Amino acid sequence: MSLDSHIESVLWTPDQIAARVSELAAQISADHSPLSEPLVLVGVATGAFLFLADLARSLRLPVTVDFIRAESYGSGTVSNGSPRISSDLKLDVSGRHVVLVEDIVDSGSTIACLIAHLEAKGASSVSVCAFLDKPSRRKVHFQLLSKGKFYRGFECPDYFVVGYGMDFAELYRNLPYVGVLKPEHYK
DSSP, X not given: OOGGGGEEEEEEOHHHHHHHHHHHHHHHHHHXXXXXXXXXXXXXXXXXXXXXXXXXXHOOSOEEEEEEEEXXXXXXXXXXXXXXXXXXXXXXXXXXXXXXXXXXXXXXXXXXXXHXXXXXXTOSEEEEEEEEEOGGGOOSOOOOBTTOOEEEEEEOOSSOXXXXXXXXXXXXXXXXXXXXXXXXXXX
């Protein structure tokens, strides 16, 4: 089975992705270079794993890395609006500057839940670095913690997208680009 044949159109190519990740890493590095402790990158599993790996390799400052898992989609295409944390951090983030690394910010429910969770764990600031942002789907307007910033890779049109870590029913994560999944493959 060729996964490429399931894609209606490619929105961002591997070269476009690499260039944007490099720009984001430069911006984050500049914003956090005066820190005395390593920046904590928290990847939101599983969709952000490729983005997190590429971003971490491009940063020019000390970082620690951990993952958190929040579930709100199941095997569907729309967030259920009630995310739950199913796997927590191993690192202590108390008093630390955290960058949540997310594949896509859609309704805002998951990211708001994660920011509140990190605040409860004592993080001194929480920024969000979202590979894709779908502001047209936002239902929850999240508040960053302290001097946290919002870093956006690309603004995503309102399509169901896969690739570069993002999936449908655990497939398509390994595509090197981001593409629009043909409806017959998810309906």
